[in-house]
Amino acid sequence: MKWTQFAKSLFPGSGPEIRPMTAADLEEALRIIRLHDSDDYRAAKRAFHDTRFDLAEDVTLHLVLVDQESKEPVGVSGYFVEDSEARGIYWLGWTYVNPFHRGKGYGAMLLHTVIRGVKRFGARKLYLSTSSLPEYEAARAFYARFGFVEEGRLVDYFTQGEDKIIMGLEI
Incomplete structure (x- = not known):
């Protein structure tokens, strides 16, 4: 089943469409990320620069x-596999909604x-x-409502006083 059909099966009826990103969506996706976090924007811009939008969906x-x-x-x-040796482990990609469409x-x-x-x-x-x-x-708090729990913390990772928190969800 294609992703667009899969998403429609989760949310039948009218409403927004969830579909795979294409190269044509890249500029707007980066703008949405930049509206929230300039550091994530810069990282996403670098990461998306080499993105192939035709990779296997399970990766x-x-x-x-x-x-x-x-x-x-x-x-x-989105999601990605960071370590192919860690079977069944996925990472959540940048997840942002345009602030004018929140709620x-x-x-x-x-x-x-x-x-x-x-x-x-x-x-x-x-x-x-x-x-x-x-x-x-x-x-x-949003992620916790979905069942994510803090599993690790890298102290002063980003800057002095700003830790990197790792949250996980058992599937």
Whole structure:
């Protein structure tokens, strides 16, 4: 089953479309990320520079959520395998929703789609990394509502006083 069909099976009826990102979506996806975090924007820009959008879906996939009215991407997410020797381990990619479209459940739709998607490939765990800064508390709480728990912390990873938090979800 193709990703667009898979997402529609999760959220039947009218509403936004979740589909694989294409090269044509790249500029808007980067803009959405930049609206939230300039460091993530720079990292995403470097990472997406060499992205091939034709890789096997069980290895990596970038998704966009397209607004029904504007037909423009308003959210981005995805997943990737960081270590091929760690069987069934996936990492959540940059997951952001345009601030003007927050509060509509789009972030939950994207995360739910990623979780269900990696489960299809036999994932046993989905990890994410985030910051310990107070402005990321809402994001950490959002992930916790989906069952993610803190599994590790790299002290002063980003800067002095800003830890990298690793959260994991048993699939």
